[in-house]
Amino acid sequence: MRATQHSDEVWIFRGGHMMKVDLKKIVEGIEFHGDESHSYLKISSGEVVLFTDDEIAAAESDEDLSVHAEWFREAIEQAREFINNEDDYLPLPSKFEFHEYSVMEEFILSLPVEEQRDELLSLIKGKGAFARFKQGLERFLLLEKWYQFRDQALAELAKGWCRDNGIEFQ
Numbered sequence: 001m002r003a004t005q006h007s008d009e010v011w012i013f014r015g016g017h018m019m020k021v022d023l024k025k026i027v028e029g030i031e032f033h034g035d036e037s038h039s040y041l042k043i044s045s046g047e048v049v050l051f052t053d054d055e056i057a058a059a060e061s062d063e064d065l066s067v068h069a070e071w072f073r074e075a076i077e078q079a080r081e082f083i084n085n086e087d088d089y090l091p092l093p094s095k096f097e098f099h100e101y102s103v104m105e106e107f108i109l110s111l112p113v114e115e116q117r118d119e120l121l122s123l124i125k126g127k128g129a130f131a132r133f134k135q136g137l138e139r140f141l142l143l144e145k146w147y148q149f150r151d152q153a154l155a156e157l158a159k160g161w162c163r164d165n166g167i168e169f170q
Helices: 023-032 053-060 070-084 100-110 114-123 129-139 143-164
Strands: 002-006 009-014 017-022 037-042 047-052 089-091
Touching: 017 023, 023 037, 023 047, 023 143, 047 053, 047 070, 053 070, 100 114, 100 129, 100 143, 114 129, 129 143
Parallel strands: none
Antiparallel strands: 002 009, 009 017, 037 047, 037 089
């Protein structure tokens, strides 16, 4: 597998053909990855997929799928395809690999106004830090700037993951 990046898209060359992977989809997969759900890049198609623990459990069972809603049956079928072809899937980084607290500190330290830095640094100490941080951002009208900074940090995590998995960037 060989890959090249153009803007926010990653191109994967497999079996003589090009496949495009949208880096934004990888970022979304990282964000949706949770305690009971796991995101993967399906190598053969370049798509990002997410499976819940319930879908995997149902796919591994012998239960009658006709009792489930159509959308859940489809999800179970995709989970079965995953179970039977795990080598075709690369796990995306989990949300736990994205150290949001460190990113918050980096963001605060990047602010040019000392008053904002000092207050926001004091707000992120102890329990309830994320809620207080958000309130402080709203007070200083920095919420949009924070989300842009956070999105960039997630994109860097996604790019690093691509590099670690043999996807080259130009």
